[in-house]
Amino acid sequence: MKAILCRSFGLPDTLTLEDIPSLVPGPGEVLTQVKACSLNFPDTLTIRNMYQFKPPLPFSPGSESSGIVKAVGEGVTHVKPGDHVFTFGSHGGLAEERISDARATLPLPEGMDFITGASTMYAYGTSYHALKDRGQLQPGETLLVLGAAGGVGLAAVELGKLMGATVIAAASTDEKLAVCREKGATHLINYTTEDVRERIKEMTQGKGVDVVYDPVGDKWAEPAIRSMAWKGRYLVVGFAGGEIPRIPLNLALLKGCSLVGVFWGMFVQKEAALSMKNMQEIATWAMQGKIAPHISKTYPLSEASQALTDMMERRVIGKAVVEIS
Numbered sequence: 001m002k003a004i005l006c007r008s009f010g011l012p013d014t015l016t017l018e019d020i021p022s023l024v025p026g027p028g029e030v031l032t033q034v035k036a037c038s039l040n041f042p043d044t045l046t047i048r049n050m051y052q053f054k055p056p057l058p059f060s061p062g063s064e065s066s067g068i069v070k071a072v073g074e075g076v077t078h079v080k081p082g083d084h085v086f087t088f089g090s091h092g093g094l095a096e097e098r099i100s101d102a103r104a105t106l107p108l109p110e111g112m113d114f115i116t117g118a119s120t121m122y123a124y125g126t127s128y129h130a131l132k133d134r135g136q137l138q139p140g141e142t143l144l145v146l147g148a149a150g151g152v153g154l155a156a157v158e159l160g161k162l163m164g165a166t167v168i169a170a171a172s173t174d175e176k177l178a179v180c181r182e183k184g185a186t187h188l189i190n191y192t193t194e195d196v197r198e199r200i201k202e203m204t205q206g207k208g209v210d211v212v213y214d215p216v217g218d219k220w221a222e223p224a225i226r227s228m229a230w231k232g233r234y235l236v237v238g239f240a241g242g243e244i245p246r247i248p249l250n251l252a253l254l255k256g257c258s259l260v261g262v263f264w265g266m267f268v269q270k271e272a273a274l275s276m277k278n279m280q281e282i283a284t285w286a287m288q289g290k291i292a293p294h295i296s297k298t299y300p301l302s303e304a305s306q307a308l309t310d311m312m313e314r315r316v317i318g319k320a321v322v323e324i325s
């Protein structure tokens with residue numbers, strides 16, 4: 001079978017496409033014929049040895065995929081060969097076959113295609129957990145989403161709107177912001193050309209935003225916290241911008257606000273029942289057409305490195321997906 005391999009840590013152009021032996025599932029594992037693998041920012045970190053999960057070399061990157069079950073290991077009963085499934089884990093998706101933990105391998109909702117199946121759970125799972133469980137977002141509140149046209153950001157825009165909030169989307173280009181508008185954002189901020197604090201003051205009549213969803217960090221975090229309403233919740237989701245910001249703690253005091261961490265992968269493990277309920281709600285909304293991932297581009301397996309480069313260079317809007325025949 002063909003697989004993208006990371007043999008030594010580095011940039012996407014160091015990855016190789018190789019023929020390797022077929023895989024065999026062990027106890028509690030599932031072997032899938034991969035049909036689609038969507039990229040998530042952590043994939044760009046894992047290949048550079050910069051992520052908290054560190055697979056042993058060599059490995060195939062790719063955290064989220066969909067496909068058809070080929071075989072199951074001992075003790076696996078909830079899926080069987082022929083079933084359409086989605087899977088997630090730290091790596092393995094950029095290959096024709098993937099071994100996954102059975103607990104992270106779930107049936108695709110009836111009728112959901114492979115590209116949607118590979119692009120839904122990670123982004124919406126993260127953002128729903130963030131907004132609902134960690135942010136306690138309420139109807140009528142104002143939500144600011146930074147990096148709003150990225151994978152998790154655009155999911156937060158859609159979910160925020162669905163949950164009854166007024167969504168302010170902030171991103172780096174007008175092209176990205178136009179997609180945020182289509183997905184339900186009421187207000188738009190181009191943070192390359194506009195002053196975030198001034199724009200939020202205007203949009204909220206000086207009150208500030210109730211919830212900030214921040215997957216970017218870096219220089220964008222502090223102005224967002226300074227733009228919060230009394231008793232706001234600032235969601236620490238990620239640091240795609242590069243630097244992990246150091247925030248003056250007096251801001252939390254002055255705003256009476258909460259700085260709240262979000263770690264979806266750990267939530268899935270530690271609170272499996274609640275996570276499953278969230279995933280069922282997401283699947284229902286997806287099948288009802290209330291949410292739908294925006295796919296900016298699909299790539300063949302041979303161009304997976306280019307897809308990862310596009311993500312690192314901020315060219316992806318929503319999701320980039322590698323299709324595998």
Ligand SMILES: NC(=O)c1ccc[n+]([C@@H]2O[C@H](COP(=O)([O-])OP(=O)(O)OC[C@H]3O[C@@H](n4cnc5c(N)ncnc54)[C@H](OP(=O)(O)O)[C@@H]3O)[C@@H](O)[C@H]2O)c1
Pocket residue numbers: 039040041042122126147148149150151152153170171172173176215216236237238239240241242262263264265311312313314316318
């Ligand atoms: N906490 C959790 O459980 C969890 C779960 C999933 C993902 N995450 C984190 O969330 C973040 C976003 O993940 P994602 O998969 O949505 O990534 P993504 O699709 O690449 O989106 C990231 C966004 O960040 C912005 N950005 C600003 N500076 C950037 C830079 N130097 N390089 C790349 N992007 C930059 C880009 O928007 P603009 O060009 O508009 O600025 C981009 O759209 C990552 O840090 C990831 O690790 C956390």
